[in-house]
Amino acid sequence: MILRSVLSLLLLLIALPLPAGEATSVDDDHLAATEAWRSARYEALKRPDGYLGFIGSGLVHEGESRVGSAPDSDIVLPKGPAWLGTLRLDSNGKTHFRSAPDGAGRIDGATFDDVALKTQLDEGGPTRIDFDSAWFYVVRTGDLVGWRLRDLDSPLRAQFDGIPHFPVDRNWRIEAEWEPFDPPRTLEYLTVLGTPESGTVSGQAVFEHDGQRQVLWPMDAGEGRLFFVFADRSSGRSTYGGGRFLYADAPQNGRVVLDFNRAYNPPCALNGHVVCPTAPPENRLRILIEAGEKTPATP
Incomplete structure (x- = not known):
């Protein structure tokens, strides 16, 4: 981005x-x-972190959003666990992520319960939640907060010539x-x-x-x-x-x-x-x- x-x-x-x-x-x-x-x-x-690796994106709405590949998720991921966790956007623009009970996601290789997410505009950000060959994170564009999903197995990356x-x-x-x-x-x-x-x-x-x-x-x-x-x-x-x-x-x-x-x-x-x-x-x-x-x- x-x-x-x-x-x-x-x-x-x-x-x-x-x-x-x-x-x-x-x-x-x-x-x-x-x-x-x-x-x-x-x-x-x-x-791996190039622009061809993106496979999913969208806006994050205020309140709680269930994140996962299940069709009834608020944020539907194109791949990954049916329920990755719950993303919360506060009225002050801050985001938090609460892991699903099975702990499929990892941050720096470790499981987590609830974490404040940094965007690309924060020092040391964005916070990256890894699973399988993909990783999920949030971004900020002006007043809007969005989510992104990158994948090492992105078709665009594989087919680029x-x-x-x-x-x-x-x-x-x-x-x-x-x-x-x-x-x-x-x-x-x-x-x-x-x-x-x-x-x-x-x-x-x-x-x-x-x-x-x-x-x-x-x-x-x-x-x-x-x-x-x-x-x-x-x-x-x-x-x-x-x-x-x-x-x-x-x-x-x-x-x-x-x-x-x-x-x-x-x-x-x-x-x-x-x-x-x-x-x-x-x-x-x-x-x-x-x-x-x-x-x-x-x-």
Whole structure:
């Protein structure tokens, strides 16, 4: 799952992309670096804790919910014991889990009776309840509390064989000009659930394409990285409708490199059990970017 931020950047182009239909520019070093990046991305997706491992999700309602694979459960799991336990969401947003009497679930390898559950936003969280090859936990998105189930034997994980993508084209590795904001600005965006989120934007990247000024706002991703969620004229056609993600290194000498060959699908495009940010109005480009990942064959 995801969810924490989105964008700030604007700019002047250094390498103009070729018009559609013309030969792409291939640089052996750039091609090799892009393919290595793609290989690492696929390996991350296929890890036990990768996004392909989700097999169940839903919202948690206030009060008590019986959790298990039995059809009459309040939270029906796609696999596991008929009754795993009872999940309680208090009015203050805190969650507790009381184990079923047979103690099928484990936390850190040990049985338990009743435990307060941490979400992914809490230090040391989320609390993971293991059973069979799967594990159950709770997450928070804005004011909403949800549950997730991962499985080492996830069909998506077992069947994954890559993601369609455009040919690598070095002309889509663009040096944009960085325009800092003073003071920083606030970016508002929605998740795929329609829940509002916001983040602080310290500047914008600007570049020129087809004689028009293009602007992108990124979020600070930490460790000297910028994170963009953007859409373009390919969105909803050859690429995912909610937009794509792109990371860039922090600006140097007033410029930031936007390599759209590394534009990739958000996790929710690969697995419907994940919540992602969608492209905000500030990052909906009026150009066609035929670079990076296309719509996945298996949404």
